[in-house]
Amino acid sequence: MKKTFKINDLDCAHCAAKMEEKIKALEGVANANVNFIAQKLTIEAADEIFDEVVKKAALICKEVEPDCTVVF
C-alpha cells in the first residue's frame, strides 16, 4: 500500500531529510519520501503492517521536529 499524508508545520528542510532517512530504515518500509516543500509524507509498505508503520513514522516525525504533526 502506498499512501500520502500531509505534515503540518514542517519548517526545517534538514529535518525533512532526516525523517525520510529514518522512516526508510524502518522495518517493512519499501519506500518513503518526505517532501519538505509540499509538506507531504508518502509511505509505501506491506498492507498488513501498514498502520503500524505509519504510527512509527509519526513518532519519528515528532522526535526529529517536535513542532510538526502528521495529519491522518
Add this chain to the structure above:
Amino acid sequence: MNRKQKRILLRIACSAFLLILALVFNKIGLHEIISSSLCLGAFIAVGYDVIMKAVWGLRHRNFIDENLLMSIASVGAVFLKEFFEAVAIMLFYQIGELFQSYAVNKSRKSIEAISNIRPDTARVVRNGETLIVSPEEVETGEIIKIFAGERIALDGEIIQGETSVNNSFLTGESLPKDVGVGDRVFAGGINMEGTITVKVTAPFSQSSVAKILELTETSFENKSKSERFITKFARYYTPAVVITALLIAIIPQFFINDNRGEWIRRALTFLVISCPCALVISVPLSFFGGIGAASAKGILVKGSGVLETLSKCDTVVFDKTGTLTKGKFTVKEIYTEKINERVLLAVCAAAESQSNHPIAKCIVEASKEDYKRFRVNDVREISGKGIIAMIEKWQVAVGNIKLMEELDIAVKPTDKTAVYVAIDQKFAGFITVGDTVKEEAKEAIAKLIELETEKTVMLTGDREENAGEIAELLSIDEYFSNLLPENKVEILENIIKDSEGKVVFVGDGINDAPVLARSDVGISMGSIGSDAANTTADVVIADDDLRKIPIAIKIAKRTTEIATQNIILALSVKILFLMMGIFGATGMAGAVFADVGIAVITILNAMRSMKAK
C-alpha cells in the same frame, strides 16, 4: 504570515528592543546588573524555544542540529561574559529562520494553488431531481449543471447554455474562452458567466484535472543531481565542522598558555557558521519555484531532476502526426474535369456518408449540408479500395487508385493522398486530403532555434513526400519517414549516441510510449495525448501548445542557473567565514549575521525562479 510566524516576529521585536535598551544603558554607565538583566530578558524572549529544542534533540539522541549548535554557541558566549553577543546570536538566528519560513510558505502557496483547483462537488440531474454529489460519483453520460462562478466538476460537452470559461490552471491563459452548445469544457475550469448544462464525457478520475493533481503530487520524488549533492554534503559537513570546532577549542590549549577563552570563542564562531541551512533550503526552493513557474503556464514537470535534464538538452525530436500536426484530415485540393468542384465534393461525400473511415468523414464534413441533397442508394463498400454507390441516377465510384484500376477507369493521378471520383465510368476528378500542421508549430521551432537547440528532428510513420513537405515548411533539420514504432526507438538511440547534450522527444500517441521512455526527457501533449503517453512522459503540456516546449526549456535553464548560483554563493561565503573564524577575524555575532545574510540572499535568488517569462 501565519499566527506562529507573527508570534516569532513579536518575540524578535521585543528582544531587539530589550537588547537596544541594554546597550544604551551600558553606554550611559548604569550599573551592569541592569543591562545584564535586560540582556537575559532579551535572550530568553528570543531563544527559549531554540534551547528547548536542543535539549529535546539530545534526549532523543538525535543528530547535531542547528538548535544545538546555536544553543552551545550562545550559552558559550554567556560563559565568556559576552552577553550582547549571546543575544545577538539568537536574534539573528531567529530572524533568519523566520525569513526562511516565510519564503518557503510563499512558494508553497503557489503550488497549493494547483491543489485548490480540485472541484469538491458536482450538481447532477438524475431522474428529474437535482442532487449535489462528489465528482467521483458521477458517471459518463450523466447530466450536470454548473452555475455562474462555480468550478466545473467533470469533463464534458455543453448541451445547453453559453458562457465563458477560465481554464488558466490548464493553459496558463487567464483570458476566458467563450463556449456554447457542442463545446467541450474541462473539470477544474471556472464557469464565469451563465448556467450551463453539460453531458459528462469522462469520469472524474480520468479528467484532466485529476491527472494534473496526480502528476503534481508524485512529481517530487524525482530529485535533481544538485539536490542529491546537497543532501550528501550536509551529511558529512555538519559532523566535520563540529569535530573541527572541538579541535579548535582544545588543541591550541596545549600550546598557547594565555587567552584560552579566545580559542573557545573561535570554536564557537566556527560552530555557528557551520549551519548549512542556506544551502539546504535554497536549492530545493529554486527547483520548486521553477516547477511552479512551469505549472502556471500549463506545463507539468514531473520533478526537479527532469528540469535539470531539460536544461541540458540540445536536440528536440518530434513525432509528426498529432504532435506537429493536428492529427485530423482536412480537404486540401479539389481537381475536377468538366464538373463543378462543389458538386464533385457533394457527390463524393454522399457516397461516403455512411463510412467511418477518417478520410470519408473529413470529406463529408467539408461538404457541409450539400451532400444531403442527393439521394443515395445501393452503397457497396469495398475494403481497402473504396465505395460504389448510386447517387440519384449516376453510378458513382469513389476510392483510391486501386479501385480506379480495377474498374478500368483512366484517371489523372496524383502522388498525394487522394480520393478519386468516377461518375458513370468516367473520371470526374479527385479530392486530396491531408493533415494540417498546427499553426503554432513554425513559431515553436523558431523559438527553439533561438534557444540554441542544435538540432530538430522529425519521426513519422507517414510517407516520405508528406514528411518532407512538413519538414521543409517548419525548417526541421532532419526527418525520418515510413517508420514502424520499433524503428523509432532505434533511431532515437542513434540520435542520443550522436548528440552531446540531452535529447528531448515530443509525442502523443500510444505507440510513442517506448520512445518517450527512452529519451532523456519525454514530453507529451496532454489533452489529445493517450494516457500511456502522459504517464510515461516526464513533462506534460496540458493544452498541446507546441510553443510551450521552448518555454519549458527556458524555465529549466534559468532554474538550474539559479540553483548553481546559490550553491556557489553559499559555499564560498561559508568557507570564507569559516577561515575568518579560525583566525579570529570575525566574532560570533558577525558569523551569525553572515549566515543569515547568505540565507536571505540565496532564498531571494531562489524565489526568482518562480517568475516565468
